[in-house]
Amino acid sequence: MAKEATRSRKRSLSPPPASASDERSTRTSSDSTVVLRVKFNEGTKRSSQLTQSGKKPKAKQKKINKKLDAKKPKKPPTAFFFFLEDFRKEFQEQNPDVKSMRDIGKACGEKWKTMTYEEKVQYYDIATEKRAEFDRAMIEYNMKMESGEYEESDEESEFDL
DNA sequence: AGGATGATTGTTGCC
DNA sequence: GGCAACAATCATCCT
Numbered sequence: 001m002a003k004e005a006t007r008s009r010k011r012s013l014s015p016p017p018a019s020a021s022d023e024r025s026t027r028t029s030s031d032s033t034v035v036l037r038v039k040f041n042e043g044t045k046r047s048s049q050l051t052q053s054g055k056k057p058k059a060k061q062k063k064i065n066k067k068l069d070a071k072k073p074k075k076p077p078t079a080f081f082f083f084l085e086d087f088r089k090e091f092q093e094q095n096p097d098v099k100s101m102r103d104i105g106k107a108c109g110e111k112w113k114t115m116t117y118e119e120k121v122q123y124y125d126i127a128t129e130k131r132a133e134f135d136r137a138m139i140e141y142n143m144k145m146e147s148g149e150y151e152e153s154d155e156e157s158e159f160d161l
Numbered sequence: 162a163g164g165a166t167g168a169t170t171g172t173t174g175c176c
Numbered sequence: 177g178g179c180a181a182c183a184a185t186c187a188t189c190c191t
Contacts, residue, residue, distance in 0.1 A: 075183045078171035084184075100187040105169035112170070127171075 073137040079123035
């Protein structure tokens with residue numbers, strides 16, 4: 001009941017706009033929102049991988065992540081990930097034998113496709129807000145960068161301590 | 162023992 | 177326009 005009224009602030013991300021009449025053009029350049037979008041890792045190492053057009057680099061996130069959790073805002077989870085967290089709990093209750101995300105992911109993805117737009121839009125909305133927060137965190141991160149907090153030195157600022 | 166992978170989709174960003 | 181890569185998570189596998 002009143003499912004659309006609960007979350008009326010849908011910014012419309014990617015899902016098919018069944019009746020989406022939302023105009024996000026209200027916030028134009030007049031908002032003075034500086035586009036300080038820094039590209040940290042999204043398109044950095046990719047260039048290296050692109051050269052490897054032949055291999056299937058499906059394995060790399062893990063080690064890369066470890067060297068990235070310094071102080072930079074990581075990519076926010078997508079709507080599917082939020083659904084995963086919720087689905088995982090139920091899945092574990094219904095299938096206590098299956099605990100690996102690999103199996104859950106498959107079941108989750110399958111159900112995800114069966115879900116309707118209205119059901120998924122809820123997660124989309126969350127993901128949208130999360131990305132907005134991520135954007136803000138990114139700007140703040142840039143601010144510190146300019147401030148000279150982290151500069152580019154990933155290692156310890158102190159050479160010797 | 163510990164690092165690494167595997168799978169799910171979405172989102173993003175450059176070419 | 178499209179592709180490539182990374183986002184969490186955790187059991188399992190390999191070294």
